[in-house]
Amino acid sequence: MNVNIEKEISEEIKKFNGLLDYETAKMLVMEKKGLLSLPKISDAKGNVSLYAKILSIGKIRNAGSKKVLNIVIGDETGCCILALWEKNVEERNLNEGDSIKIINGYVRDGYYGKEINVGRWGKIKKVEKEIKVKKCNSNFLNLTGILNKKYATKVYINGDEEKFFSKIVIGEKEIILLNERIKDMQKFKEGDKISIKWAYSKNKKIFLNDFGKIEKNN
Incomplete structure (x- = not known):
């Protein structure tokens, strides 16, 4: 692989304090360069990074010894729950209608259907990106x-x-x-x-x- 890209991958890993593995960091670098498109909600599985729009924000609640915040997100392929854990729960700068980038989340079958979780190894951030939301075909x-x-x-x-x-x-x-x-x-x-x-x-x-x-x- 190009030496410059390898350097950028290393810098991406450092930026996230080592929380990203090599493949996730590589994907983010390639996406920034326009060499790769991130998946959509309908295709999301396993560990995933993607863009989405915030449609509704719930209330922070206790889940055992941890806190969790459920958010409804959507894109042009559908909607699902985004469950924020750990430090991400305290992200106070989020509002309904915001476009966000989810970094290193993981997908599981949750109480409401497909659920993207972002815990200690993941991150979310607001982005300036137009995201059209299709009518939800979930629960x-x-x-x-x-x-x-x-x-x-x-x-x-x-x-x-x-x-x-x-x-x-x-x-x-x-x-x-x-x-x-x-x-x-x-x-x-x-x-x-x-x-x-x-x-x-x-x-x-x-x-x-x-x-x-x-x-x-x-």
């Missing part, structure tokens, strides 16, 4: 309709933690609201036309959690 759902029914909030115990849930009916569809989304529903009344964004389907039920949204539809 995510967007619904608009009349709020026909609101149910009372209930509590369940998960280990030492209290969690809350409630149910609403939009049209003929029943949606289960979790935690913060229950508070959002307090400003709506039966008969309102509302939109639900980033709900997800699991075991034939529809849920709306921390990265979901409820909006009034005029």
